[in-house]
Amino acid sequence: MGRETALPLTFLGRMAALLDEEFVPFMAALNQTPVPAIRINTLKLSVADFAARSPWPLTPIPWCDQGFFLDRKANAGTHPFHDAGLYYIQDPSTMAVATLLAPQPGQRVLDLCASPGGKTTHMASLLAGQGVLVANEINRDRAEVLRRTLERWGIRNAVVLNETPERLAERWPGGFDRVLVDAPCSGEGMFRKKDDARTYWSEAHVAGCALRQTGILDSAAQLVRPGGRLAYATCTFAPEENEGVIWRFLQSHPDFELVEPRWLPGFAAGRPDWATWPAAADEQAACLANTVRLWPHKAQAEGHFIAVLQRHGNEAPLAWQPAEASKLSEADRQAVNAFWQPLVDIPLPERLTLHVRDRHTAELLALADDAPDASGLRIVRPGWHLGTVRKGRFEPSHALAVSLKADEVCTRLDEPIGSELVTRYLRGETLPVDGPPGWLLVTVAGFPLGWGKRVGSTIKNHYPRVLRWG
Numbered sequence: 418m419g420r421e422t423a424l425p426l427t428f429l430g431r432m433a434a435l436l437d438e439e440f441v442p443f444m445a446a447l448n449q450t451p452v453p454a455i456r457i458n459t460l461k462l463s464v465a466d467f468a469a470r471s472p473w474p475l476t477p478i479p480w481c482d483q484g485f486f487l488d489r490k491a492n493a494g495t496h497p498f499h500d501a502g503l504y505y506i507q508d509p510s511t512m513a514v515a516t517l518l519a520p521q522p523g524q525r526v527l528d529l530c531a532s533p534g535g536k537t538t539h540m541a542s543l544l545a546g547q548g549v550l551v552a553n554e555i556n557r558d559r560a561e562v563l564r565r566t567l568e569r570w571g572i573r574n575a576v577v578l579n580e581t582p583e584r585l586a587e588r589w590p591g592g593f594d595r596v597l598v599d600a601p602c603s604g605e606g607m608f609r610k611k612d613d614a615r616t617y618w619s620e621a622h623v624a625g626c627a628l629r630q631t632g633i634l635d636s637a638a639q640l641v642r643p644g645g646r647l648a649y650a651t652c653t654f655a656p657e658e659n660e661g662v663i664w665r666f667l668q669s670h671p672d673f674e675l676v677e678p679r680w681l682p683g684f685a686a687g688r689p690d691w692a693t694w695p696a697a698a699d700e701q702a703a704c705l706a707n708t709v710r711l712w713p714h715k716a717q718a719e720g721h722f723i724a725v726l727q728r729h730g731n732e733a734p735l736a737w738q739p740a741e742a743s744k745l746s747e748a749d750r751q752a753v754n755a756f757w758q759p760l761v762d763i764p765l766p767e768r769l770t771l772h773v774r775d776r777h778t779a780e781l782l783a784l785a786d787d788a789p790d791a792s793g794l795r796i797v798r799p800g801w802h803l804g805t806v807r808k809g810r811f812e813p814s815h816a817l818a819v820s821l822k823a824d825e826v827c828t829r830l831d832e833p834i835g836s837e838l839v840t841r842y843l844r845g846e847t848l849p850v851d852g853p854p855g856w857l858l859v860t861v862a863g864f865p866l867g868w869g870k871r872v873g874s875t876i877k878n879h880y881p882r883v884l885r886w887g
């Protein structure tokens with residue numbers, strides 16, 4: 418494909434030694450252009466409904482029921498269905514992780530290293546709105562990116578945090594049915610796509626990543642309830658960060674064992690013989706064959722490694738302190754009702770909380786039934802953001818717009834794909850469309866894009882500035 422930065426020579430030497438006769442097809446695959454893929458948002462429509470209106474031919478991905486390869490010319494990133502959150506553009510290999518962790522509706526799920534949110538959105542779809550999803554990202558800026566991704570996905574039952582794994586482990590030991598560690602890694606699996614992954618790579622970086630991954634996994638293990646599951650994933654080929662980290666984890670956590678994965682087409686087994694320390698030649702290490710590797714020369718995918726571990730025992734998750742709902746003042750409730758009652762055709766959620774910004778402004782959020790009290794932690798969003806109460810008026814949020822179904826809103830401007838008004842709306846322009854005054858939901862082919870507010874014969878644009886088309 419001809420990237421600007423050459424592959425590191427030491428990396429090539431290591432891979433040649435590991436792969437032996439497979440090294441030639443591996444290298445051939447590294448020089449090919451990756452195939453783009455999308456995963457459908459089943460919180461908004463079924464896979465069959467998407468397929469019926471898909472702008473592009475879809476080729477199923479064997480390890481993800483909602484995932485499809487596209488052809489290279491597909492304009493998935495610039496189509497209004499993307500703005501409507503109908504799909505996520507994602508490396509096909511990374512879609513295997515939530516498939517294998519398989520969160521069930523109603524469970525408590527924690528994504529410990531979540532930004533930009535690919536796997537979080539996948540798990541949210543599998544939860545189907547039931548249970549609670551805590552999405553954590555340690556880096557503050559990346560936590561904001563995560564928040565935006567989850568909003569676009571239309572998730573109503575997520576809590577977004579910006580914390581360290583250690584602080585979460587201290588707060589909610591045994592708190593979750595499912596925990597995902599999609600670990601920061603040396604990123605060798607991204608060499609086909611990212612020059613900077615090639616630039617940063619060194620053997621010392623691989624060793625440093627392995628150490629950091631071990632620390633994150635220690636915290637993650639504490640967060641899993643007895644009988645719950647922990648998934649560990651990386652996008653690197655380096656055995657030190659994959660079989661090596663899991664092997665060491667199993668030595669120090671005898672209450673966990675590897676779960677045999679569902680062997681789907683394209684999956685290759687992990688390599689016990691590559692876990693070199695401590696004493697991996699030991700026959701106990703044979704269990705490492707129950708980890709999954711995705712290889713670019715064996716599947717249409719970037720490099721990925723996945724291990725699913727089960728904690729022994731069977732106990733309910735920690736009985737945590739629930740997040741406390743706030744009591745709205747009469748004035749605030751009236752302001753919210755004045756917007757909600759004429760326009761939104763579902764009941765206002767019961768468990769509401771107000772996050773006060775200043776004397777005149779507060780954010781209104783709805784709490785998931787089982788949301789934990791996160792006070793004292795760095796909270797990005799404690800729940801579903803409904804809007805802002807400002808000086809006795811309620812302004813709906815973008816998160817609310819894109820999490821509603823079109824038929825849950827009474828006043829809409831619906832435009833077909835290809836309509837110039839859709840392009841103008843996404844660019845942030847005012848729309849010259851007559852009608853009754855007030856808030857309305859702008860939808861494309863029946864799927865919400867954002868709010869508008871009609872004044873006279875124009876619709877003022879409330880599409881968030883940061884999302885507007887350039």
Ligand SMILES: C[S@@+](CC[C@H](N)C(=O)[O-])C[C@H]1O[C@@H](n2cnc3c(N)ncnc32)[C@H](O)[C@@H]1O
Pocket residue numbers: 511529530531532533534535536537554555556559581582599600601602629633
């Ligand atoms: C591979 S990325 C996660 C990708 C994400 N799960 C997705 O599917 O879109 C790893 C994340 O771990 C975060 N991270 C870095 N150091 C960390 C640490 N010590 N503890 C927890 N997370 C960390 C990074 O900021 C990064 O966002």
